[in-house]
Amino acid sequence: MRLSGRGLRCVRGGRELFSGLDFDAAAGEALAVVGPNGAGKTSLLRLIGGLLALEAGSIALDGGDAELTLAEQAHYLGHRDAMKPALTAMENLAFWAEFLGGVPADPAECLAAVGLSHAAALPAGFLSAGQRRRLSIARLLAVRRPIWLLDEPTSALDLASQRIFAGLMTAHLGGGGMIIAATHAPLGIVARELRIGDES
Amino acid sequence: MTALAALIRRDIRIALRVGGGALIGVLFFLTVVVLMPFALGPDLALLARLGPAILWIGALLASLLTLDRLFTADHDDGSLDLILMSRTPLELACAAKALAHWIAAGLPLIVATPVLGLLLNLDGPSTLAVALTLLAGTPALTFTGMIGAALAVTLQRGGLLLAVLVLPLSIPVLIFGVAASNAAIDGPLSFGTPFSILCALSLASLVIGPFAAAASLRHGLD
Amino acid sequence: MTLTELANPTRFLSLTTRVLPWLAIVTAILLAVGLYQSALAPDDYQQGATVKIMFIHVPNAWLSMFVWGVMSIASLGTLVWRHPLADVAAKAAAPIGAAFTFLALVTGSLWGRPMWGTYWEWDARLTSVLILFLMYLGLIALWRAVEDPSRAARAAAILTLVGAINIPIIKFSVDWWNTLHQPASVMKMGGSSLDKAFLIPLLVMAVAFSLLFITLHLAAMRNEILRRRVRALQMLQASKPVALPQ
Numbered sequence: 001m002r003l004s005g006r007g008l009r010c011v012r013g014g015r016e017l018f019s020g021l022d023f024d025a026a027a028g029e030a031l032a033v034v035g036p037n038g039a040g041k042t043s044l045l046r047l048i049g050g051l052l053a054l055e056a057g058s059i060a061l062d063g064g065d066a067e068l069t070l071a072e073q074a075h076y077l078g079h080r081d082a083m084k085p086a087l088t089a090m091e092n093l094a095f096w097a098e099f100l101g102g103v104p105a106d107p108a109e110c111l112a113a114v115g116l117s118h119a120a121a122l123p124a125g126f127l128s129a130g131q132r133r134r135l136s137i138a139r140l141l142a143v144r145r146p147i148w149l150l151d152e153p154t155s156a157l158d159l160a161s162q163r164i165f166a167g168l169m170t171a172h173l174g175g176g177g178m179i180i181a182a183t184h185a186p187l188g189i190v191a192r193e194l195r196i197g198d199e200s
Numbered sequence: 201m202t203a204l205a206a207l208i209r210r211d212i213r214i215a216l217r218v219g220g221g222a223l224i225g226v227l228f229f230l231t232v233v234v235l236m237p238f239a240l241g242p243d244l245a246l247l248a249r250l251g252p253a254i255l256w257i258g259a260l261l262a263s264l265l266t267l268d269r270l271f272t273a274d275h276d277d278g279s280l281d282l283i284l285m286s287r288t289p290l291e292l293a294c295a296a297k298a299l300a301h302w303i304a305a306g307l308p309l310i311v312a313t314p315v316l317g318l319l320l321n322l323d324g325p326s327t328l329a330v331a332l333t334l335l336a337g338t339p340a341l342t343f344t345g346m347i348g349a350a351l352a353v354t355l356q357r358g359g360l361l362l363a364v365l366v367l368p369l370s371i372p373v374l375i376f377g378v379a380a381s382n383a384a385i386d387g388p389l390s391f392g393t394p395f396s397i398l399c400a401l402s403l404a405s406l407v408i409g410p411f412a413a414a415a416s417l418r419h420g421l422d
Numbered sequence: 423m424t425l426t427e428l429a430n431p432t433r434f435l436s437l438t439t440r441v442l443p444w445l446a447i448v449t450a451i452l453l454a455v456g457l458y459q460s461a462l463a464p465d466d467y468q469q470g471a472t473v474k475i476m477f478i479h480v481p482n483a484w485l486s487m488f489v490w491g492v493m494s495i496a497s498l499g500t501l502v503w504r505h506p507l508a509d510v511a512a513k514a515a516a517p518i519g520a521a522f523t524f525l526a527l528v529t530g531s532l533w534g535r536p537m538w539g540t541y542w543e544w545d546a547r548l549t550s551v552l553i554l555f556l557m558y559l560g561l562i563a564l565w566r567a568v569e570d571p572s573r574a575a576r577a578a579a580i581l582t583l584v585g586a587i588n589i590p591i592i593k594f595s596v597d598w599w600n601t602l603h604q605p606a607s608v609m610k611m612g613g614s615s616l617d618k619a620f621l622i623p624l625l626v627m628a629v630a631f632s633l634l635f636i637t638l639h640l641a642a643m644r645n646e647i648l649r650r651r652v653r654a655l656q657m658l659q660a661s662k663p664v665a666l667p668q
Contacts, residue, residue: 046281049281049285050284050285051281051284051285051421052421053421068287071284071285072285072286072287074285075285076281076282076285078278078281079278080276080277080278080281081277081278082277082278082279082281082282083277084210084214084277084279085569086213086214086217086218086569087210087213087214087217091210091213094206095206095207095209095210096282098202098203098206099203099206099207099210099282099283099286099288100203100282100285100286100287101203101286101287101288102287118659119659119660122656122659122660123569123656125569126656126657126660127660128660128661131660218566218567218569221567223563224563224567227556227559227560227563230556230559231556234552234553234556237544238596238599242543242544242549242599242600244540244543244544247544318541318542319542319552321540321542
C-alpha cells in the first residue's frame with residue numbers, strides 16, 4: 001500500500017498555503033509533517049482526508065481497498081474530539097465504532113488500551129482535556145482503518161499517556177498501517193520528516 | 201443500516217439528556233399558543249375558528265427554532281468531519297439526523313396538540329384533524345428546515361438567519377396543512393385534496409432535503 | 423439548632439432522616455381527616471356535588487403560589503446570603519410546585535366544566551394559573567439546560583425573583599384583559615360568605631397540602647443532595663491518573 005500526493009496546492013481564505021507539494025508514504029511508515037504555524041500542516045491532513053477540496057494536484061492510494069475512497073480508509077484525529085459531553089465515554093466510542101463502518105473492535109478493550117476503563121460509564125463532559133484526547137485515540141482502535149491522519153496527537157497528553165500512544169502507533173505500523181502526523185513535538189516513534197512552508 | 205440506526209439512537213439520546221433541547225420545543229409551542237388568546241381575546245367561538253391556524257403557526261415556529269443546532273453542534277465539536285469520512289453516504293446521514301430530530305422534537309408537538317386543542321376550544325374530531333395534518337406535515341418542516349440548518353454551518357451563524365431562510369420555504373406546508381385541518385372541521389373543501397398535497401410535500405422534502413443539505417455541507421467544508 | 427448549623431448538608435441529611443417519617447404520618451392523617459370532612463360537607467344549592475372539587479382545587483392553587491414564594495426566598499438565599507442549601511431547596515421545589523399548579527389547573531377545569539360546558543374557559547383565575555404553570559416549566563427547563571448545578575443556580579435564582587416581581591403584574595394584566603372581554607368570572611368564592619361547613623374542611627385540607635409540600639420538598643432536597651454527591655464522586659473517579667498497561 002502506497003499513498004502519494006503530486007503537485008498539491010492549497011488556498012485558504014485567499015492565501016496560498018503551499019503549492020507544488022509532493023509526498024509519499026508506504027505501508028508501515030510514519031510521516032511527520034513539520035513546519036511553522038500557518039504553513040498548512042492541518043490543511044494537508046484535511047486534504048488527504050477529503051475534508052478540503054484540492055486546488056491543484058492529485059492524491060492517490062495504491063493497494064488499498066478498491067471499493068472504498070481514500071477518506072473511508074483513513075482515521076482523522078483533529079483538534080476537536082467529536083465526543084458529545086452528554087454521552088458516556090463508552091456510548092461515544094461505541095457510536096463511532098458502529099457509525100464509521102468497517103470491522104469494529106470491542107470498545108471496552110479500546111478504552112482499556114488507553115487507560116480509560118474506569119471512566120467508561122462517565123459522561124465525556126466529566127473528562128479532562130487529556131482524557132478526552134485519549135478517548136479520541138481509542139476511536140482509532142475501535143474500527144480498523146489503515147491510514148491514520150493525526151493532527152498534533154500528543155497535545156494535552158502527559159508523559160505516561162504519550163508512551164502508551166507511541167506503543168499503539170508502533171503496533172499500528174507493525175500491522176501494515178500508515179501514519180501521517182502534523183506535529184511540533186516528537187512523536188516518540190521513528191518517523192520520516194516532511195517539511196512544508198519552510199522560510200529558512 | 202446499523203450505522204444509520206446508531207446515528208439516530210445517538211441524536212435522540214443527546215436530545216433527551218441534560219442540556220438537550222427536545223422538550224423545550226414543546227414548551228415553546230405551548231407558550232406561543234397560550235399567547236394567542238391574549239392578543240385575540242378570550243372569545244371561545246373565535247378561538248375555535250382560528251384554532252387550526254394558531255396550532256399550525258405554533259408548530260411551525262417550534263420545529264424551526266429547535267432546528268438551528270442540527271448540524272452546527274456536530275460541526276463545532278468535529279463530529280461532522282468524521283461523518284463525512286464514514287462509509288455512510290452523507291445524504292443518508294443527513295436524512296437520519298433529520299429523522300432523529302423529528303422523533304425527538306416533532307413528535308412531542310403532535311402529542312401535545314390535544315391539550316392545546318382543549319385550550320382553544322377545539323372539539324375532539326377537530327383536534328384529531330389538526331393532529332393528523334401535523335403528523336403528515338411536520339416531516340416536511342423538518343426536512344426543508346434541515347437545508348437551512350446545513351447552510352447555517354456554511355455561513356457560521358444560525359438562529360434568526362435560519363428562520364429567515366427557511367420560513368418562506370415552509371409556506372406551502374402551512375397553506376395545505378391549515379386548509380386540510382379546516383376542511384376536516386367544517387368544509388366546504390373535501391379533506392382529501394389538501395391532505396394529499398400535504399403528504400406529497402412531505403414526501404418531496406424527504407427526497408430534496410437530504411440532498412440539498414448534503415450538498416451544502418460538502419461545499420461548506422473548511 | 424440555628425440556620426447556619428442546618429446549612430451543613432450532612433447535618434441536614436441526618437435531621438431529615440429523623441423528621442421525615444413523622445412528617446409523612448402527620449400529613450397522611452391530616453389528609454385523611456380533611457378528605458373525610460370534605461366528603462361529609464353538604465352540597466351547594468347551586469353547584470351541587472361539584473363544589474367539593476374546591477377542597478382539592480383551592481389548596482393546590484394556594485400551594486402553586488406558595489411554592490414560588492419558597493423558591494423566591496431560596497433564590498435570595500443563593501444570591502445574597504450564599505446559603506449552601508438554598509439552591510438545593512430552589513431546585514427541589516420547582517417540579518413539586520409545577521405538579522401542584524398542574525393539579526390546580528386540572529381541578530379548576532373539571533370544576534368549571536358543568537358551568538361552562540367546556541373543559542377550558544379563558545377565565546381570569548385559571549388563565550393566571552396557566553401562566554404560572556408555564557413559568558414553572560420554563561424554570562425546570564433552565565435547571566435542566568445547564569449540567570453544572572451551581573452554575574444553573576444563579577440563573578435560576580434571578581429568573582425566580584424576576585418571576586416573583588412579575589407574577590402580580592401578570593395577574594393584574596390578565597384580570598384587566600378578562601374584564602375587557604367578558605363580564606365576570608364564573609368561579610366566585612366570596613371569602614366571608616363561605617359557610618362554616620365548607621370553611622373547616624377547606625382549612626384542614628390547606629394545612630394538609632402544605633404539610634404534604636413540606637414532606638415532599640424535604641425528600642426532594644435529600645435526593646438532590648445525594649445526586650450532587652454522586653456527581654462529585656464521579657468527577658473524582660474521572661480524574662484518576664493513567665494506569666500504565668503492563
